[in-house]
Amino acid sequence: MLRAAPTVGPTLLAASLAAALPLPACAPPAEEPDAGLPDGPTVLWVEPADGATDVAINPIVRVGVSDHLDDRTVSGGAFKLYSGPLSYWMMAYYDPVARRVVAWPSSKLRENAEWVFEAQAGIEARDGGPLAAGRLTGFRTGAATGDDQPFAAAEYLGDIAPIFGSRCASCHGGAAPIAGLALDTGAGVVDTALGIPSDGDAEMDRVTPARPGQSFLIYKIIDDAPVSGDRMPRSFDEDAPAAPLSPDEQQIISDWIAGGAAIGP
Numbered sequence: 514m515l516r517a518a519p520t521v522g523p524t525l526l527a528a529s530l531a532a533a534l535p536l537p538a539c540a541p542p543a544e545e546p547d548a549g550l551p552d553g554p555t556v557l558w559v560e561p562a563d564g565a566t567d568v569a570i571n572p573i574v575r576v577g578v579s580d581h582l583d584d585r586t587v588s589g590g591a592f593k594l595y596s597g598p599l600s601y602w603m604m605a606y607y608d609p610v611a612r613r614v615v616a617w618p619s620s621k622l623r624e625n626a627e628w629v630f631e632a633q634a635g636i637e638a639r640d641g642g643p644l645a646a647g648r649l650t651g652f653r654t655g656a657a658t659g660d661d662q663p664f665a666a667a668e669y670l671g672d673i674a675p676i677f678g679s680r681c682a683s684c685h686g687g688a689a690p691i692a693g694l695a696l697d698t699g700a701g702v703v704d705t706a707l708g709i710p711s712d713g714d715a716e717m718d719r720v721t722p723a724r725p726g727q728s729f730l731i732y733k734i735i736d737d738a739p740v741s742g743d744r745m746p747r748s749f750d751e752d753a754p755a756a757p758l759s760p761d762e763q764q765i766i767s768d769w770i771a772g773g774a775a776i777g778p
């Protein structure tokens with residue numbers, strides 16, 4: 514299992530595992546003992562990197578994962594950031610667009626101290642596989658406050674409405690919006706998306722403010738058919754499929770939701 518040692522890249526890890534556990538030449542591939550449980554997601558990268566120094570005292574920790582996490586299992590309490598006996602309350606959410614956890618301490622860290630960031634037991638992938646608990650990274654703070662933010666500031670009118678208007682409103686707008694989802698006006702978004710249960714996933718609202726990982730709309734716009742069926746925007750003309758939203762457009766929608774999905778005045 515490649516769940517441990519999350520800060521080591523997959524290739525390196527596979528190589529070191531192979532070196533550590535040579536299989537007899539003609540042994541059959543090892544069977545998974547806990548056959549009922551899906552494999553857990555693998556940690557692909559972590560920022561700040563293990564061993565980083567001079568890290569800002571308001572750090573944003575980001576953890577890239579191989580599989581979508583169940584955002585309901587991703588909270589500040591699912592992680593621990595500590596320096597000796599001193600540990601800090603964390604905020605955290607899962608971003609399906611970048612496939613990463615974003616976590617940050619709710620107050621500034623002590624300067625010039627060594628910190629360890631750990632995953633606690635209980636974090637799960639959407640398919641139920643567990644993320645291995647344990648150390649994800651360790652770093653040393655400097656004395657400076659950084660200007661990095663957990664998510665980009667996004668405004669409905671300036672950033673989101675142009676995307677919904679040009680790519681979604683032809684179907685999700687007007688007098689009879691498809692699926693009862695109106696993305697052509699701010700009022701439509703409030704009335705038919707924010708906190709409204711989705712048709713496609715019984716456990717998820719269309720948009721859950723502050724939680725892109727619990728927003729079915731996000732899974733509909735990323736290239737992830739097994740989770741969400743047809744990707745949006747779609748087209749009714751088989752010969753002219755709709756282009757997906759650009760990575761930047763997907764990310765700004767996710768960041769807008771992470772920031773609370775405000776519509777503004």
Ligand code: HEC
Pocket residue numbers: 676677680681682683684685691692694696710711712713714719729730733734742743745746747748749758
């Ligand atoms: C050509 C028409 C068309 C366009 C354009 C379109 N959609 Fe859809 N959308 C549909 C249809 C049809 C469904 C219902 C079937 C399904 O869920 O796949 C749907 C369903 C959805 C759902 C699921 C609603 C639920 O409760 O399950 C979401 C979310 C969604 N669309 C978002 C978008 C977004 C965001 C865009 C623009 C980026 C977009 N759609 C563009 C036709 C369209």
